[in-house]
Amino acid sequence: MPEGTIIKALSGFYYVKNGDQLIQCRARGVFRKRGISPLVGDHVLYEAAKPTDGYILSISERKNVLKRPPIANIDQAILVFSVAEPALDCQLLDRFLVSMEASQIDPVICFTKWDLLSEKEIKIFRLQMSVYEKIGYPILFTSSLKKEGLSELTQRMENRISVVTGQSGVGKSTLLNYLGDSLNIETQAISHALGRGKHTTRHVELLPISINGYVADTPGFSSLELPHIAPSDLEKCFPEFDEFREGCRFRGCMHLAEPDCMVKDAVSKGRIDHLRYEHYKIFLSELNERERTKY
Template sequence: MLEGTIVKALSGFYYVKDGEKQIQCRARGVFRKRGVSPLVGDHVSYEAKKPTDGYILSIKERKNALKRPPIANIDQAILVFSVAEPAFDSHLLDRFLVQMEAYHIEPLICLTKWDLLTHEEAESFHDRLTTYAKIGYPILVTSSLKKEGIAMLKEHMENRISVITGQSGVGKSSLLNSLDQSLNIDTQAISQSLGRGKHTTRHVELLPIALNGYVADTPGFSSLELPDMTLADLERCFPEFNDYRESCRFRGCTHLAEPDCKVKEALAEGRIDQGRYKHYQLFFQEISQRKKY
């Protein structure tokens, strides 16, 4: 039985990479009956009666999978956010980080357009990044224009399958082109009237990059729905709570209204970031409202 990895999905076709060859495949109807859709990144078995066309027969067990972007078997997620044009959005970044924590995918925070900041603005921004660095999230600052941080980012991508995603217009395509100019990914300017970028990527595709690495270029978007999760799941997606939750007075403490909450004590003493905690409250309310319907 032939085996390979789906490297692109487009218009109902799945392009399976098997060694040096790539086969255009359709999925058997049995997948629709089971409510299962093949994803980019899936390891599959297939049959091909023609040299370039075939059918996917089965999907191997996934180690993880995302719905948006629709991709499976990811080693790391590169979360791309700009420091300007559009402005840095910590609320959206925290949504992405919750999603990565929920699916046990290692995140890398990658900040673009660093060249647009003055020296004073850059110093101030470094202070904002301290919050994430203390939690343990790796951070890279880059400039596609000045080629800053590009070599270090490529090192992070060697021998790994990475998904690169983030808010529209932050420079994901420019970043990929800086990593490998042969990719020649289409880029468009920021819409000044809307303050956000236009979508330049229309499908999910695994692109070869770095040393034995692949990256998934994905459609940009400006909002992200929280995954299907319980309130307890959400609480565990904030790593800065780890040192305090076991000392809370009540088991299953939500860290909102309960007395003798060690997370809230740490918050009051400045050991937990106020902005991150505010986002936790907002996400908690969002999931609570979802559960009512």
């Protein structure tokens, strides 16, 4: 049986790439009975009675999956946020990072619209974002207008499948268009009345770029549901806790009201960022509430 990779899903059809061929496929009914949906990024076996039309027969085991955007087998996630217009939402950024950690996907934080800041503002912003660099997250600073930082971004995407996602109106589609003139992704200015961007992407698709890689342009959005993980697993999605959690007095410490908590001690001493810890508490409360409403 021939095999390939789903590079686009639209209106019940799955477009499977096999070498230079692109086969429009439907999924067999057995997938619906099993509650399985093929995803962009899936490696599949298919049969094709015609050169360009066929049916997906089986889906290979996935190494990772994102629910939103619905995509599988990603090498890395480029999380695109702007330094201004719209303003940076650190809680939303941390939600994205938690989602990537839970899905075991390497994140790269990419800040756009770098040209909108003065030299003084740049110094302040870099200092604030050093929190993420100390944790170990790669950070890129880009300007599509001045074409700054684009070569470094291109190098990081070479020979990899990358999902590019982030808040609406941050210049994500504009950034992608600089990576490949053939992409021609629709762009639209932000709504100043709402303070956020309008969605310009309506489906998930793997787009080939000139550096032997693929990129998924995905809908931008201004909110993000936390991944479906147990509340006790949330701390594992904050890598800066690793150094301290083993020193907590209680096994399974949630780092809230427990005495002799080394994570809380690290926060009080500035070794863990206070704002990140506040976001941890907010997310933990949301996960606990989700657990209570399940039953």
